Amino acid sequence: MEVRINHGAVYPEAYQTMLKLEGFIKxxxxxxxxYExxxxxxxxxxxxxxxxxxHTRDLRKMGETEQRVFLIxxxxxxxxxxxxxxxxLELTEAVTTISTHGVPQDLYDRVREHFDEREFVTLIMAINTINAWNRIAISTGMFPAAE
Incomplete structure (x- = not known):
């Protein structure tokens, strides 16, 4: 396998913009x-x-069990x-596949039981950020390194 484009090298400002989104979420x-x-x-x-x-590696480094990582x-x-x-997780699925069913009111209500409005916006930003990273990685041909 070969990476199509090293997006960070080709357009560093675009890469830095994505890193700013990451920094905002963090x-x-x-x-x-x-977030993982x-x-x-x-x-x-x-x-x-x-x-x-x-991100499965990152979650394991944070001390998460293999069982919880593998069963997401x-x-x-x-x-x-x-x-x-x-x-x-349900909100993540809804936003990632937003054209299918949107974000139903009952899901919004369930999320809001645990998060205030500002935190809800943060969740949406986090979901959008990883969706953008996914699209960059897939479009540029990134793949996991062999061990």
Missing amino acids: SSGLDPIL FIKIRSSQINGCAFCLDM SAWREAPFYTAKERAV
């Missing part, structure tokens, strides 16, 4: 574990192997996630 107060859940679930839906490889794609059937985590 400084927002969003729980880093929840968002990154992994969006990357699963979008089929971004590069991002899945990176089947979170509805796994009893290992809190109501708050489930709300975030």
